[in-house]
Amino acid sequence: MNNNNNNGNRVTVNVAGMCLGIMIGITAAGVMFEYQDIMPLLIVLAVSGPCYLAIVLIQEFLQPYLKRREAALKALGKDGIKIMRHDYAAKLAYKGIYALFKGKYPDAEDYLQKALANSTIRQNQKFCLEWLVKLYEAKQDNAKLMWCFRKAAEYTPDDAGTQSRLGHAYLTEGDLDRAEYCFNEALKYSANDGYPYYSLVRIALIRGDYDKAHELLETLMKVNGNHPLAHAEYASYYAMTGDREKAQEECKKAQICGYKDPEELNRRIKAILSFEETEFSGEDLPKLYYRRIENKGGEKNA
DSSP: OHHHHHHHHHHHHHHHHHHHHHHHHHHHHHHHTTOSOOHHHHHHHHHHHHHHHHHHHIIIIIHHHHHHHHHHHHHHOTTHHHHHHHOHHHHHHHHHHHHHHHTOHHHHHHHHHHHHHTOOSHHHHHHHHHHHHHHHHHHTOHHHHHHHHHHHHHHOTTOHHHHHHHHHHHHHHTOHHHHHHHHHHHHHHOTTOHHHHHHHHHHHHHHTOHHHHHHHHHHHHHHHTTOHHHHHHHHHHHHHTTOHHHHHHHHHHHHHTTOSOHHHHHHHHHHHHTTTSTTOOOTTSOHHHHHHHHTGGGSOOO
16 A cells, blocks of 8 residues: 555656656757747746645655554544543554654654553553554564563453463463463353464464363364364374374365465474474474474473
């Protein structure tokens, strides 16, 4: 979207510049050939110059400002301007979002953190955290991202999505106990959500608890048996328990259900199945599984 707008801006400026260049050329030709009635051309040139400058200023400065302002206000909701008049925290949040759109990350963080500190309503606190998450994702600051997820769970402990997101962050870090707790909390508030089950299956597989993994998979298939991730984890389960045929069958089912990266899934399952082969490098094996299998029997350290 932004690239298209920038291209449009450049086209407008280039057309205006071309017109101005033509007028300058005509005027210069008139001077060279002592064209008698050159005054109209000079008048047009005098008007065209400021007009071109105005177009450049509008396209390069005013229009981007207005678009960022509109987007920041839109983020606050349909009554954004009205809300800012009566809510200091909302005004700070607006400034933070605007700074984020402008790429001024330190200013964005400062305003959004102040907005969070001045927010007393849970929904507003969650709103500030959502934009802080966007900021820290842009900065690739994983430590502060984790802080956001923890803070969100503190403000909204009964929100299944918040608990699942925190659980995913813990799982990515390899903190299985905390991840498991979060996913179980998520199921308290959304028992039919497949994602916590899917994640708990992964944790059970990493721990080598195949009985529990199978039990969770059976529940997951009842909750959302057509989801590609369910079949993908079933494929991992069969691969880790040595059933090559069923692992490949579940891979095909995952692909039929729309798994987004079938080649990655095939490599992963092949990596799990082939882990014991002497020439296998393990580079396609997910890090969490790699850690678990390398530590199996205490022979190697991850």
